[in-house]
Amino acid sequence: MNRLSTDAIILNSIDFLESDKVICALTRDKGIVHAIAKGAKRSKKRFPGTLEPFCEVSMEIFVKREGDLHRIESAQLIDAHLGIREDLDVLAHATVLLELIKEHLGPMDPSPATYEHLQAALNAMEPGRQWFSVWCVALLNILSSLGYGIDLARSGKTGSPRSVPSSTLSREAATFLLNASRLDEEVLGRLSVKPSLKREITAFLLAVCNKVSEKRLKSVSFLAKLLDFDLNQ
Incomplete structure (x- = not known):
């Protein structure tokens, strides 16, 4: 997996299973990214209220092969709007x-x-x-x-x-x-x-x-x- 660091704006976010979130984000460097944030609903340190629509964040993503959901490692808030x-x-x-x-x-x-x-x-x-x-x-x-x-x-x-x-x-x-x-x-x-x-x-x-x-x-x-x-x- 390749690691990608980029700013992004969250376009859509849905809850997945008990603690995860699946998001669609517009990144500054790679366009649209579909990714899963494991434990996003539990971890306030890695995802401090940053994965909601309109939030602009600085994001660390592990990029998987085409067709698979990428994985968000962390997202730090720039502006929640x-x-x-x-x-x-x-x-x-x-x-x-x-x-x-x-x-x-x-x-x-x-x-x-x-x-x-x-x-x-x-x-x-x-x-x-x-x-x-x-x-x-x-x-x-x-x-x-x-x-x-x-x-x-x-x-x-x-x-x-x-x-x-x-x-x-x-x-x-x-x-x-x-x-x-x-x-x-x-x-x-x-x-x-x-x-x-x-x-x-x-x-x-x-x-x-x-x-x-x-x-x-x-x-x-x-x-x-x-x-x-x-x-x-």
């Missing part, structure tokens, strides 16, 4: 990012850009902050890093077979997303978006997530229900 869990709206939006990556990025397929986009979004998404613009840009960037571009400047007239039309957006919404994608994170974190525009953009981005996925994402369906959207229209 606890604020995300304090607000249902923030939680629902952030979960869309996690599931989109989990469903589209392959095992041990490095994507440093995807990691950085997710990391930036989670750092900004806290109750009481202007996080919506950051979420929008992060989602657009993650889609792009996964191979799905949205040409906002040309209203969907793209040449790429994996591009997603933006023609369903109003000019105001497309212009907002285009301009927001050119701003740095500090400025994005200060942008206020009027409710009607926020609603239109959210509905569009959720529809895009479902369009590029082989199956409907549970997180998209949950957020749509929370916001009273009908994505079938």
Whole structure:
């Protein structure tokens, strides 16, 4: 077995047997990793509350052969992003990012850009902050890093077979997303978006997530229900 030391963001975590956890994590160096943490529910020294979704950790992994679950030796907390869990709206939006990556990025397929986009979004998404613009840009960037571009400047007239039309957006919404994608994170974190525009953009981005996925994402369906959207229209 090879030993891997890397930063990672936990995308999903499930209890296994009496004391173990099986996790899906986005690592900075190796992309998606599926691994088991033996004794994770008992050992507070090796896993001090670090294997829950949204946690960013420094992880030691024993890498096994392809097809087998890798084994996590330890995980030290970098940032738990606890604020995300304090607000249902923030939680629902952030979960869309996690599931989109989990469903589209392959095992041990490095994507440093995807990691950085997710990391930036989670750092900004806290109750009481202007996080919506950051979420929008992060989602657009993650889609792009996964191979799905949205040409906002040309209203969907793209040449790429994996591009997603933006023609369903109003000019105001497309212009907002285009301009927001050119701003740095500090400025994005200060942008206020009027409710009607926020609603239109959210509905569009959720529809895009479902369009590029082989199956409907549970997180998209949950957020749509929370916001009273009908994505079938």
